[in-house]
Amino acid sequence: MMAALGAEFLKLKRSRTLLWTALVVIVYAAFSTVMIVALKDPEIMRSVASAGGSFSKAAAAGLYDLNWANQMHTFVQGIAGTWGVLLFSFVTAYVFGREHKEDTEKNMLTSPVRREYFVAAKMVVVACWVLALTLLSLAAHAAGVALWGVEGFAVEHVATALAESLEVTLLIYLTLPVVAWITLMGRGYLRAMLFAFAMTIVGNGLATTDASRYFPWNMPMHLVGASWMPVPPSGLIPVSWLIAVGVFVVGMALTIGRIDTADTTP
């Protein structure tokens, strides 16, 4: 197992994909802080408030008030509803799909290491990668908010954002073995990413309904709400966590089953 783990981490050395995903997170954080400029402009805020629909309701509920608490919460909502599922799914698709793309699948499968160890090692790599992206994102957002001189800083806001973002990341992580399985089945990134995209769309569609607490890809949004959703998040129930863990277990079983019986003939 340790040999597989060492190999999986070594595969990321000089990886451009690693840098690209970091760049995506930083650019997203930069765009988010640009919103601060808009929030500082009373004219823009007035036009948002008068635009109607859920954005106006959110503005009226004070979700767009410019302070550290809101900014940090918006950051967590960004992971939950915007880029978390897509980017973390991409990371998973890359880690599992690159073997096929780079023609190294057969090397891996003919190594004297049990195949499930490779799956486990890859999931550990994915866990470290998405955790690093979450922390980087938090740091970038916090830096951006501080840079624009937003008032109301308290360590508590950052700590809350950290705890919430870790919880959201965990919820998304629990769905990732399914992405890994689709990647192996589809022998590439495309189907996995289409799946992630579809889940994000469905998740956003369910965001304001109670059903979302039973749908793993929407649970993060149900937990922390969405920036356009004035309804305060009602939190998850124990059954939600059971479902999320169940999806993880089923996803792992499918992935291991697939790699154990894989017919790699092109």
Add this chain to the structure above:
Amino acid sequence: MGETGSAEVVIRTEGLTKHYGEVRAVDDLALTVRRGEVYAFLGRNGAGKTTTIRMMLALAKPTDGWVEILGTRMAPNAVRAFERIGSMVENAGAYGNLTVRENLEMQRNLLGLRRTHWVDEVIEMCDLGEYLDRRAGTLSLGNKQRLGLGRALLHKPEVLILDEPTNGLDPVGIADIRKVLKRLSSERGITVFLSSHILSEVQQLATRIGIIHQGRLLEEIGYEELRRRNREYLEFAVSDVKRSAWVLEEQCEVSDFDVREEGTVRIYQHFERAGEFNQALVESGVAISSMRTSEESLEDHFVHLTGTESEAAPETARRAGKRGWRR
């Protein structure tokens, strides 16, 4: 080489079959490879070579039948067997962002090898020294093949399974790989199973050749037959083979010849004395209906077995043209 008849069976397949829908990629394949043999698995593109090798390495699940290597029934997670097998299937894959050395070091770790000098040994053996710090993604196809071979040899395997190992190599590279495999076979007694669709690349190396066509093993040619077929000869079609043999041996003092069942005599030496042999046979009362030099090489035989050249797949024809399908 070639004296492997009683040696331990290292690779055995029985009733090995693989269907893809209606297509029978491999059909009821039974072959055995003994310790120390260099078995060349020859067939055109699409004949079923790669599918067979994939089934051998548990990369594809047989529709029927089984493969046993070193006494282990091959299946996913046949970890003990993989510790003793080195393999390279089709184009050697490598992690493009890692250097040649890093790729080999990673493999060494996966194999659980503590001896770091084994990496240096394969670097030298596969002539990878000047590319050590180059990222694998920037290597030429030929050098990637060398890296793949190095990866396969790293743990000094007892069995080496190679699918078209010379793919993408230039003539010098092909000769180098041949030299490495010969050395491994003679010095370490490694059993080599390699596939190819170019006979000339393997006939100098192989101790046995299996010809596969449309998923079926058509023929296996042993070492002696190989050696005989690979030699040039002068062939007389004669009325009396016994008398011919006597004339050649006693009068012409030829020792290296053989008498064939179909009424021909093949002489493997002194081709410049063809006229003299002809005269001696005629003067001894042997009627000669034809005389020819070796027209059918093993390669011709292969083409004959697997269909006419015009039926060959475009890729086969292209490579044949490039590398000299006929000698």
